[in-house]
Amino acid sequence: MTPRDASDADGSRWSDLDRPPLNATALRRALVREGGLWSEVEVVQRIGSTNSELVTRATQGRAGEGAVLVAEEQTSGRGRLDRRWTAPPRSGLFFSVLLRPSEVPVARWGWLPLLTGVAVASGLARAAGVDTALKWPNDLLVTVAGEERKAGGILAERAGEDGVVIGVGINVTLRADELPVPQAGSLALAGAAGTDRDPLLRAVLRSLEEWYGRWRSAGGDPAAGGLQEAYAAGCATLGRTVRADLPGERSVVGEAVAVDGDGRLVIATEEGVQEPVGAGDIVHLRPA
Incomplete structure (x- = not known):
């Protein structure tokens, strides 16, 4: 499937007043600037996966750092562990960015998803007026009718x-x-003050640019750049009893007590062991 610019979508811009399309021209004008991180912003009407497409472009030399690919609809969107991500057209923000952090040791690149979580949460808090929290390692949580939802x-x-x-x-x-x-x-279900996707996307990308710049300037050191502290402050997983379902069908149950310098979740078990978890599925068992 060949991505098409949203401006070429079937129907007029006002074909769905409840969910108008993103304004690609305005987004580029607001985000792409001399000396800034974002080098191009493309909005497509329909695509399989923005991540898959941008990875292909990057490996083929057709995209540079700061490329942003946004889709009004994804037909093969993916989450962690190859879980599918589906949503109606124009009902959300579905985008991918290409980063090339050459000045940061590869060993610290594992902080990038956590950094993005901090940036997204802080950007949405400002632009949408809704409280958000982070579930380690990469989920954004909101509260709907008193219940925590992804x-x-x-x-x-x-x-x-x-x-x-x-x-x-x-x-x-x-x-x-x-x-x-x-x-x-x-x-919307969490009572956001604003759901216009254009300002929301601008806020999130500006926040990501700010946090990425701080992280790079610190050589990827999460403590020196304030990232580790910010992530811990916004992480709903810390202080809770959790179960970590790990590769090899092993599970660890205990209290999530910290996020260490490598971005791993540290779980204190009943046996008195503090076990760092770098990959796995986390289940919140009880509130903090």
């Missing part, structure tokens, strides 16, 4: 030797009857 996710993939593509999916205007699973949520 409204977004982040997926990072290597793109060649020197690139990382980070994909972000955020449910913005999904109604209750449109949720893919009962545990999902959206900014």
Whole structure:
């Protein structure tokens, strides 16, 4: 499938007043500037996966650092562990960015998904006026009717030797009857003050540019750049009893007590062992 610019979509810009398309021209004007991170912003009407497309472009030398690919609809969107991400057209923000952090040791690149989580949460807090929290390592949580719900996710993939593509999916205007699973949520259902996707996307990308710049300037040191502290402050997983389902069908149960310098979740078990978890599925068992 060949991506098409959203401006070429079937029908006029006002064909869906509840969910108008993104304004690609205005987004480029607002985000692409001399000396800034974002080098190009492309909005396509329909695509399989923004991450897959941008990884392909990056490895083929057709995209540089700061490329942003946004889709009004994804037909093969993916989350962690190859889980599918589905949503109605124009109901959310579905985009990927290409980063090439050459001045940061590769060992610290694992912080990029967590950095993106901090940037997304802080950008949405400013632009949407809704409280958000982070579930380690890459879920965005909102509160709907007193219940914690997942409204977004982040997926990072290597793109060649020197690139990382980070994909972000955020449910913005999904109604209750449109949720893919009962545990999902959206900014609208969480009572967001604003759900206009243009300012939301601008806020998130500006926040990402700011945090990425600080992280790079610190050589990727999460403590020196304030990233580790910011992530811990916004992480809903810390202080809770959790179960980590690990590769090899092993599980660890205990209290999530910290996020260490490598971005791993540290779990204190009943046996008195503090076990760092770098990859796995985390289940919140009890509130903090």
